[in-house]
Amino acid sequence: MRDKLTKSDVKKIQEEIEHRKLVVRKEAIEAVKEARAHGDLSENFEYHAAKKDKNRNESRIRYLERMLKTAEIVDDTSKEDEVGINNTVELYMEDDDETETYRLVTSVRGSSVNGLISIDSPLGKAILGHKENDRVYIKVNADYGYYVVIRKILNTQEDENDHIRSY
Structure with missing residues (x-):
């Protein structure tokens, strides 16, 4: 599956x-050289860690x-x-009688713990393109789904602290 990236995602990836x-590469090479200088490599923890x-960087x-x-630019x-x-x-979860707030992002930025929902997730796919007060069915799998009501849509600026997720 191709990752969906915005132009901003591409820019952040290029910067990283x-x-x-x-x-990072220069620092890592120096760390390896310095650790190698400590002698016997077979028992040199610093060398193996470096x-x-x-x-990992490479x-x-x-x-x-x-x-x-391989990305698809969206x-x-x-x-x-x-x-x-x-x-x-802002979504009203009917089953839980609770309101939750999420920001819709590309799959490489998704982090439900931080309130960032991927456009490729069941929730993201379902609400994308809908309007305020729409009641939307979220299909989780063949046997289960739930309804949400879109209470509020806010245009938000991208956060500088948004990072491309590591795997």
């Missing part, structure tokens, strides 16, 4: 790749570059009165 190549950090760079190559603009990417929505 550049930082990892120019800063190599592991260096390899792996992350490859992962992000692959993500950019538009994050939406009509004023419709739920779209980067909108914050």
Whole structure:
């Protein structure tokens, strides 16, 4: 499955790749050199830890570059009165008789713990494009679903602290 990214997501990924190549890579190589200088490599914990950090950084760079190559670029603009990417929505959960607030984001930013719901999640797919006061059925699986009412749609600016999720 191709990741869906906005132009802003692409920019953040490119910035992370550049930082990892120019800063983190240089620091990791220096750490490996310094640890290697401590002698016997077979029992040198610092050397093995430094190599592991260096390899983790290189792996992350490859992962992000692959993500950019295969991504589908999606538009994050939406009509004023419709739920779209980067909108914050207030949802009334009928089954729980509770109101919850979420922001709809691309799949690489999704973090339900932080109130960020992916457009590829059952909830995100269901509410995308709907309007305030719409009652929407969220199909979780073949046997279960629930209803929500969209109470409020807020256009929110992207948060600088939004990070591309690590795997």
